[in-house]
Amino acid sequence: MARNKAFEPEEKLKKAKDLFWQKGYSGTTMQDLVDTMGLNRGSIYDTYGDKHSLFLMCLTSYADSTLADFQQAVTETKSPLKAIEKIIKRAVVRTVAEGKTCMGVKSTFELASVDAEVHTILKDNTNGMVAVLKELVKKAQKAGEISAKRDPGVVAAFIVANFTGFWQFYLVYQDAALIQQQADFLIRSIKK
Template structure:
């Protein structure tokens, strides 16, 4: 029985996550959560906490899943770090194109991170982990003689990570996949040896 409850817990958490993703944090009400999750308030509070606690659980789940996607590029023993960087940048944009919505973390950066310190810290901590993935791949690229050695790895990683947010912004505004591809190629050319 515990396995079923755990499965339902995760399943309902995914439902809540998609609702926050679709509507945003502020617009999503407890009534919306009750209706979409198909559980009442008296079950939400003891299981997930209040709206913010539920949101933090959703954001944590989302960020962990995305980080795993990025970290997979650290374990593939690729002999071409530039191709890996290109794949990561494409990965950042591809899901938004498929789902027709921007990354949940990026959405929350602009919606709530400026006014909520706890959410800001959570997003910053995750962004540092993503930046570290970029750092490792850039270092690998330098060892492979593919990436300019004079580049500061930390700054370059931060630049690439920040650029993925810019790519998403441009896709949301213009809906032109060809422009995304061209910008990704430009980013790669900027660091290529």
């Protein structure tokens, strides 16, 4: 009947995601997307809708992959405390290795208070990360690896909140060693 799509929508979406990730939502123009995705204007609108819905797709994709990363750390590691430490370690690596600041955090500060759809995606994502860590904390407490005096939910939220601090400080100081010190301090804090 008709010609097939000549491009991989998911592959192009990844390029769009990287661009939004780097430049933010309002910092990214439609022309940037046309250039970076290597796609025609019309093809973008036909395939993904307008700029805003394209961004939502990118943010959702990002959120899903980071959450999957969390969950993978759980299945990879037997000791719940080690799994927590692995998640923290990965946050450090992501902070200092990738040149870009966590897209979720950036989007939170740029859009969460003015864009309801973005807010929902970010809230769900944060819920997911906290839930994974909460389960790990509970298990670590049962295993005697973490003091049972702490509320698992508070500990979990505390860890996730600290990642945001990592990114802010790395943006300001660009000092990998500093982030590592913060992470060490964080791990020490949750054990007691």
